[in-house]
Amino acid sequence: MGFIDVNGVSFSLPDGRPLLADLAFRVTEGRTTALIGANGAGKSTLLRIIRGELRPDEGSVQVDGGLGVMDQFVGTGQTAPGAAHTVAGLLVSVAPKRVRDAALELEASENVLIERDDTAAQMRYATALAEYAEAGGYEQEVVWDHCTTAALGLPFERAKWRDLSTLSGGEQKRLALEALLRGPERVLLLDEPDNSLDVPGKRWLEGELRATQKTVLLVSHDRELLARAADRIVTLELGAAGNTAWVHGGSFEGYHRAREERFERLDELRRRWDEQHAALKQLVATLKVKATYNDGMASRYQAAVTRLRKFEEAGPPEERPPAHEVSMRLRGARTGKRAVVCEALELTGLMRPFDLEVWYGDRVAVLGSNGSGKSHFLRG
Ligand SMILES: Nc1ncnc2c1ncn2[C@@H]1O[C@H](COP(=O)(O)OP(=O)(O)OP(=O)(O)O)[C@@H](O)[C@H]1O
Ligand SMILES: [Mg+2]
Structure with a gap:
């Protein structure tokens, strides 16, 4: 089994602004349900309510089955304090609870042993080792090996001490996803898992979501991913008295027609x-x-x-929620000046030497697969 029931959940922000109003929907067993809505509509907040990190003002949430969670921001620098900093730390943080506890205790007792090598410390270490084995820690390392190989092309032993901040954004996400999809939890909350995945990464995720037996609640802004992977769609609609949820029982294919009909x-x-x-x-x-x-x-x-x-x-009936007008203004005249000049620029191990000239007013897209060095290039 595995499902999520959201029953009449309302939530106000600390400043009193109503954010969510009377949300009710079910994330059904074995299906992928997408949660969509504008930036700031409250999707991540709702996920935090579902995982029990925030308490709703009204209503309740029922989760049947263990919950695996992937935050919107996986890597260091953007996560909460206390979050994982290494590849091993990240994999441990999403491992089954017993393995996770055993791994953390093993690490803690190792650290004590380094400080002082007395009988108590040795006993604690021996107990931690035994519990790690019993909890399935070594079997889990085989799983972690699959994860690092798929995400980074490295075996676990070589990847485990890598600092998360040295992984590319896509590699971090891929690593967390590999671990969750292979993990024991029946229900997954994925907050923008596709964000920063490259095209092959997105295709891989779509395939995994279609194939998995797990119950998934997925936040995404990517229409293609939604079209290919979501069975049902919950939309957070903006409202003055708090945002409400509208449930479309079908896939993204019929979504726009259903939504138009609803508005009419x-x-x-x-x-x-x-x-x-x-x-x-x-x-x-x-x-x-x-x-x-x-x-x-x-x-x-x-x-x-x-x-x-x-x-x-x-009062009047519910109103059509405001439409989001996204308009872009890209302006800027050529001034005939070079803004960036690269000559025989090489990022060792990542890119072969290349020349580049960017002029004022130019708009240049930097494309490439995950880990190919785009962010390194921009930093340089
Ligand atoms: N502790 C807080 N104090 C004040 N405002 C908050 C707090 N937490 C969240 N908010 C606000 O609540 C709103 C909803 O935030 P949330 O992160 O849930 O949005 P979201 O739907 O996930 O958006 P995005 O698509 O950008 O990820 C935002 O306007 C945010 O600034
Ligand atoms: Mg969010």
Whole structure:
């Protein structure tokens, strides 16, 4: 088994701003459900609520099956304090709980042993070693070997002390994904796992998501990945009283049509509400005039006023959420000046020497597979 139930979850930010309003949906067993929405809509926050890191103001979350989590920011520098710094640390952090605890205790007892080599320290180390073996630590190292080989092209023994910050963004994500997909947890929360994966990496992830038996809740902004890997789509829609969830029970293929139909329905409901509102106001106005010279009309006038008040109190139906207009302005004139000049630039082991001239106003895309040295080039 493995599923997530989100029951009427509402959440406000520390400054009191309502972020999530009455969310309800189920992430079904063995399926990949996508969670999508604008930047800042609250997707990562909702994942933190689901994993029990934040408490909702109202509602509850039920998770059936062990939970494996991949944060939006995997590498160091962007993660919370206390997060893993090495390849081994990252793999340990997403390992099954018993192995994880045993590995952490093994490391701690090793460190004590280095400090002072007394009987107590030796005992603790021996116990930790035994527990590591019993917890399946050595079997897990075989899994880790697969992970580092796939993500970095290195066996675990050679990769384990690498600082995470020395891996490329895509390598970090690939490593965490390999570990989670091969891990024991039945339910995975993946926050933008495809972000910074190169094209082959994305294709690999799509295939894995389609093949896996696990229950997955996936945050992504990539339409292609959504189209290929998601069975259901939950959209966080922006609303003044907190963002709400709209569930599309099918894949991304029919998503836009379903969404258009939903908007048309909402527009239609709103049109009808406006018409009724106008008619009621008209009735009140007419009866008011009549009531001034006909006492018999006073009670009808009062009844109409009450009806209008109740109608307005009930409020208009849900509105079509605001559309996101994304517009780009790329401007800048050529000034005839060189901004960057590289001559026979070589990044040892990464790129062969090359020349490059970039002029003011130029827009240059740097493309390449994960780990090919794009960020190194920009840093240089
Ligand atoms: N502790 C906090 N204090 C104040 N604001 C917060 C806090 N945590 C989150 N927010 C705000 O809540 C909103 C939702 O953040 P969240 O990270 O959940 O968005 P998201 O949907 O994951 O966005 P993205 O697509 O950019 O990752 C943002 O406006 C964020 O600034
Ligand atoms: Mg996020």
